[in-house]
Amino acid sequence: MPVTSTDLYPVSRLAAVQEATAKAGLDALLLTPSPDLRYVSGYQALPLERLTCLVVPASGESFMMVPRLELPAAQASPAARLGLEFVAWDETDDPYRIAARRLGNVAKVGLADRMWAMSSLRFREVLPGTEQVLAGRVLRELRMRKSPGEVEALREAGRAIDAVHRQVPEFLRAGRTEREVGRDIAEAILAAGHETVDFVIVASGPNGASPHHELSDRVIQAGEPVVVDIGGQLHNGYCSDSTRVYCVGEPPAEFAEYYEVLRRAQDAACAAVRPGVSCESIDAAARSVIEDAGYGERFIHRTGHGIGIETHEEPYIVAGNTEPMEPGFAFSVEPGIYLAGKHGARIEDILVCTEDGGERLNNTTRELVIV
């Protein structure tokens, strides 16, 4: 059953956010277009130079500054259900001063983590004595714990990106460039039901040794492993992210050897997921397999990141993060092994922590796919 925006962005959330804001000692949150704004209100506002800003005071009535031009869009969005006032401003108004005047005296405000400097500096100007901190302090605690509706939306995203990975063998062949393959994949990501293409990494041969290589005009050669790390965002806001490795013909022997190590490492980390274990212990589960096989220095990044309405959000699966897992945490498990100048590999699934373990939301084969 598809989840609705009412499941994902419930009206009750605003009160929960106000309570958490008060508890954190903040007077208000200022949420410009960003995942923070969408999470709280359901409104996916365009990030534009004209100010849109949801103002959530710790107590009292929330309101949203909206350029008059965007008023119909705001009114048509799920934010309209929240019963808050839309304060429309005209092209010659100063929306920052209007917001500050309505807000009154505030000692400490939380800014959307992704608020642009063009807004944060203007808010500093119109609220000169006010301390600015990140709204993430308040929102991370809520966003990290996914509701059953949110988990279902992530499952849907997982199915969509799995469908794309199943098509990749049709696109990949020697003689094509990474960019050509990437364009086909991008179209398939949209056709599979995503609203946006967030990233398309097609990293062939030596490019596979750079974890965040994206696309280049490099021509893919026979015998080369190709790392394909792709994701997008569904219409409902939830994101997909999955990595698989393909090989155009038979892989080099050295590669085949460490790929099996990687597969065991990724399995070990997935098997370690359950409520109560620390985030860093899941990183350690993958890392120890890779270290024991002698590739420890080739695994140069953390094991994973949280995912929801952002591709990267809390919790991070990294050494030093002692946060205990809870049911509803959703995150990637994506160890990698990288041999600079030669090739590399990474296997990535999204998992959700359940009452008794971890549920993988990506389910295409994790074996090396020979194309």
Place this chain on the structure above:
Amino acid sequence: MPVTSTDLYPVSRLAAVQEATAKAGLDALLLTPSPDLRYVSGYQALPLERLTCLVVPASGESFMMVPRLELPAAQASPAARLGLEFVAWDETDDPYRIAARRLGNVAKVGLADRMWAMSSLRFREVLPGTEQVLAGRVLRELRMRKSPGEVEALREAGRAIDAVHRQVPEFLRAGRTEREVGRDIAEAILAAGHETVDFVIVASGPNGASPHHELSDRVIQAGEPVVVDIGGQLHNGYCSDSTRVYCVGEPPAEFAEYYEVLRRAQDAACAAVRPGVSCESIDAAARSVIEDAGYGERFIHRTGHGIGIETHEEPYIVAGNTEPMEPGFAFSVEPGIYLAGKHGARIEDILVCTEDGGERLNNTTRELVIV
């Protein structure tokens, strides 16, 4: 002849930016992943929670903070040609403190206009006495004046989005939803050579009266005008943006009447473009035609925005902007008429100011297209 990244992101630009920074009385620019960073360095860095930041001091050596994970991507980017130092940091380092230490005492820094609060607040912490202003103060003067290479890139973007508009009649028909049509258009935007789909507005019937309506599940009906406003970004960073109006069958008489007013208004504004005239006079040229026809209150937004590596950038074609046009200014001319509850229309071309007038970069028919 396709433009190369050397044309678009010349090595000489860094010195010009340093000079402008000094002239503006700033000690340094701090450029996190954003159009500002791309403009100065050619590096299209992923906007991630891990800090990437190009530090451009008014005098002395620039350097770039780069997460070790992103180092190969930075090294493979056009930024590598600039001869600056990449300061790679590891997962357990504090890159903000490292940057502050290298920067030394600075009184005033310019932040990328789109720097996220998660970075600007950290820079405030590690540079406590330093005033933060927008880097846009310095960069707008450079970014607004397009080089011949940049103009050629915008022409290429114009041709690409024109090719999509020519396909729209195949996608649009009564009985389909805006979202279904929008998905076809998004795929066509990629297939036409864009790297990303930036926005797809398919506003049917009454939705056409909301200038920034995007997509909905509304089923398009016979006899309805549909506003299609679409754009994307080419691989080289330059953006397209064009709006045309289609009608599924014969339009309502009232609509046909004001559509002709709009067409004359858009032509008048395009004809007004030449060096030396103010930006606001181009707005006035469109607005006076619409006002004279009695629709003045139905034209509820400015006439246009600059375009380059951002869809919206300086110069804005709006009342109050007395900036005189110069050859190389690139911007949209997009008046609209909106009848709330009924329908609306907008016609948009990108223009470049030349030595003796304005060159339209979008060239599909501006007549109402009956599908």
